Amino acid sequence: MIRAARKSDHEDMDALFRASVQALCADFYPPGVIEHWAGKPVPERILRGQTQGDEHFVLTRRGRLAAFGALNLQKELLEALFVAPEFAGHGVGRELLEFLLDLARSAGLTRIRVNSSMNAVGFYEANGFVEYGRGDFDLGGGVTLDSVFLARQLSGEARP
């Protein structure tokens, strides 16, 4: 089941984010970067994104939070997509991605971008995104994340 995130989800979303970074991104970045990125528990980070136009959605399986994602329609940007480590590799990421792409299409967007961490590039390419650049994502505190910028057309395409 996929639904809009509620304030009561924020603590679980924050915990999922931190576990996902630690388990699924660790092979692609130095330990210090992973530690800084995962950080300490900060459920307020979800609200912070919402003040900048992010809309958050959660995917649950048998009542458990399995993934969450964030879409920013003004920026035409997929802001976040994180799957809990124990649910990774079972189609959860693709299911939530397709939901968010449908929302973007319904809102009239013809293209959506994502700033991907290195570990997720293959996932986005397997889901129709094409690389258009590379750069750094600023994590604050002088730490940056090597990132790949990808985009996917949403109109005039055969649905995958």
Ligand SMILES: CC(C)(COP(=O)(O)OP(=O)(O)OC[C@H]1O[C@@H](n2cnc3c(N)ncnc32)[C@H](O)[C@@H]1OP(=O)(O)O)[C@@H](O)C(=O)NCCC(=O)NCCS
């Ligand atoms: C990247 C992520 C969202 C993928 O979610 P997932 O549920 O494990 O992926 P799915 O099972 O839905 O995979 C869908 C397809 O993508 C492929 N895929 C998934 N992860 C991949 C990867 N890292 N590299 C290459 N292909 C990948 C799968 O093989 C599958 O393709 P197939 O149907 O042709 O076999 C998840 O690993 C994650 O949360 N990573 C940590 C957080 C993160 O990096 N998020 C993105 C930040 S920009």
